Amino acid sequence: MFTKERIIKLSLSGLIFITFAYLAGCSSSAAGKDGGTNQLKIVTATTTGAYYPVGGVMASILSEMEGYNFTAEASGGSQENARLMDSKQAQIGFLGSDSSYNAYNGLESFEGKAIELAGLAQIYSMPFHVVVLKGSGIESMEDLKGKTVAVGAPGSGTSGKAKIILEEFGLPFEKEIKAEYLNFTEGAEALIDGNVDAVIISVGLPSGNIQELATSHEIELLPFEKEKISKLIEKYPYFRETQIPGRTYKGIDEDVTVVSVPTDIVVAPDLDEELVYNMTKMLYDTHYDQFINSHASMKESTLEIAPYTSVPLHPGAEKFYKEKGVLK
Numbered sequence: 605m606f607t608k609e610r611i612i613k614l615s616l617s618g619l620i621f622i623t624f625a626y627l628a629g630c631s632s633s634a635a636g637k638d639g640g641t642n643q644l645k646i647v648t649a650t651t652t653g654a655y656y657p658v659g660g661v662m663a664s665i666l667s668e669m670e671g672y673n674f675t676a677e678a679s680g681g682s683q684e685n686a687r688l689m690d691s692k693q694a695q696i697g698f699l700g701s702d703s704s705y706n707a708y709n710g711l712e713s714f715e716g717k718a719i720e721l722a723g724l725a726q727i728y729s730m731p732f733h734v735v736v737l738k739g740s741g742i743e744s745m746e747d748l749k750g751k752t753v754a755v756g757a758p759g760s761g762t763s764g765k766a767k768i769i770l771e772e773f774g775l776p777f778e779k780e781i782k783a784e785y786l787n788f789t790e791g792a793e794a795l796i797d798g799n800v801d802a803v804i805i806s807v808g809l810p811s812g813n814i815q816e817l818a819t820s821h822e823i824e825l826l827p828f829e830k831e832k833i834s835k836l837i838e839k840y841p842y843f844r845e846t847q848i849p850g851r852t853y854k855g856i857d858e859d860v861t862v863v864s865v866p867t868d869i870v871v872a873p874d875l876d877e878e879l880v881y882n883m884t885k886m887l888y889d890t891h892y893d894q895f896i897n898s899h900a901s902m903k904e905s906t907l908e909i910a911p912y913t914s915v916p917l918h919p920g921a922e923k924f925y926k927e928k929g930v931l932k
Contacts, residue, residue, distance in 0.1 A: 642672045647694040649681040650757065650787050654808035654901040655698040655867075658727070661898035662869075665891045666883055680787075682761025683713060686870075690719040695872045697721075700730060700761035700806065701842045701914040702768075704868040708915040713764055722873040723913025724884060724921050727905040729864040731848050732765060733805040735814060737795060738822035738855070742802060745773045745826055751801035752782040754791030762788075762806040765865065772836050788813045796821060808867070808901025810852050818854040825853070825860045833863055842866075842914055868913045871921075880920025888924070 646663055648655035659676035666674040677694075679685055682703035688694040690707075699707070699721075710718030736742045742751065748770070755770075755777070756762030763785060767777055777783040784791075784800055791803035792813045805811050817823055825848060833845045846864040850857045871880055887895045888907050896902045911917060911925040925931035 644672060644674045644696060645694040646674060646676045646696040646698075647679045647685040647688050648676055648698050649679060649685075649760070650789065651678050652787075652789050652812050654728070654899045655681075658898045658902060659698060661895060662887065665886055665894060668891075669882060669886065672879075680757045680759040681763075683707075683764055684759040686714070686719050686721065687759070689721065689870070689872060692872075695875060696724070697870050699868050699870055700765065701726070701866045701868050702765055702840065703761045704870055705842050705914040706764070712768070720873050721870040721915045722875075722880075722918035722921075723911075723915050724869040724871045724880065724918060725887065725905075725910040726913050727867045727869060727910070728808045728901040729844065729846060729866050729904065730806045730808050730901075731846050731864040732769065732828075732862045733807070733811060733814060733848065734802055734826040734862075735792075735795065735805065735817065736802045736824050736826065738824050740801060740824075742826070743824075745770075745775070745828065745832075748773075748775055748802055748826075749780050752784060752799070754786040754794055754800045754803040755783045756785065756791070756804060756806070757787040758785045760787070761865075762804060765806055766804045768840060769836065769863070772839070773832060792817050802826070806865070808899065809848065810900060814853050818856070822855055823853065825856055825862070827860050828862050830861070833861070836863060866909075866912075866914075868915065870913065870915060871918050873918065875918065875920070877918070877920040877923070880918045881923050882920075884921045884924040888928070 646659045648659035656678055663674040663676040682699040685697035685699055686703055686707035689697050704721055706712040707714045707719040708721050710716060755766040775781050786794055788805050794800040795803045805813060837843050842865050843863045846862060848860040848862060850859050888910060896905050908930055911931045
């Protein structure tokens with residue numbers, strides 16, 4: 605027989621079970637698609653570059669999708685972003701096309717460790733700025749021999765590109781130059797303080813760091829020889845010859861010939877096709893003007909170039925571009 609005390613204990617146990625079941629159900633629905641919120645992270649780069657503000661606007665636009673919340677976070681840049689996506693700590697990332705190409709194919713710093721990535725869109729190009737102070741005596745890339753150079757943050761796309769480019773100019777790290785792994789802000793400060801002879805910044809135009817530097821100091825940008833550019837592109841097809849237009853930065857009135865790489869927005873391949881289709885549509889249709897006005901660099905981010913990422917497109921993005929007639 606059940607005593608009065610036994611009945612009370614059973615009733616309390618049942619109440620506790622029902623309470624936990626209810627809370628578990630609430631927790632499950634908070635992460636689900638049916639009226640809940642899915643959290644998706646966009647990894648960008650340092651807060652002073654173009655990736656971060658563009659990522660912030662992108663997160664704001666995409667968070668209008670019912671059931672989803674997108675957040676943009678600062679990071680060390682392209683190479684770190686690929687690894688964050690590989691470890692499932694992020695679902696969307698901004699990568700220079702060199703980093704996305706190398707990560708996907710297991711090349712360069714990703715040798716032996718290919719990372720699964722899918723393309724969402726190609727946006728703007730990032731010219732390779734090599735900045736020195738006027739009067740430094742450094743007038744060409746070859747003049748960097750024996751110098752100390754800020755090559756970008758550890759794990760950044762800039763440091764990866766700097767290694768490749770400087771080696772092509774016969775300036776391998778730690779043999780012909782001393783490489784300092786500093787982010788854009790740190791590199792500019794080190795240049796002013798005389799702790800480095802040059803700073804390398806690969807970023808969309810205009811670079812806020814270089815604009816600020818040029819207002820307080822006379823600077824020069826080192827040009828690339830056409831022959832060197834041709835050899836570089838032949839070996840690494842993701843590079844392009846480009847011009848940093850005169851008057852982009854104070855005191856530099858003539859165009860400067862350098863190389864650049866496009867920027868890819870990549871996503872985790874296992875994201876739902878309908879979700880990625882809607883994301884692409886939000887950015888390149890519903891909120892296109894807001895998206896391309898997120899930063900001065902984005903003015904070249906047209907629908908026509910968007911499908912040409914250096915990794916295969918996600919099926920959801922591919923579906924959108926085919927509907928818009930920019931991809932067959």
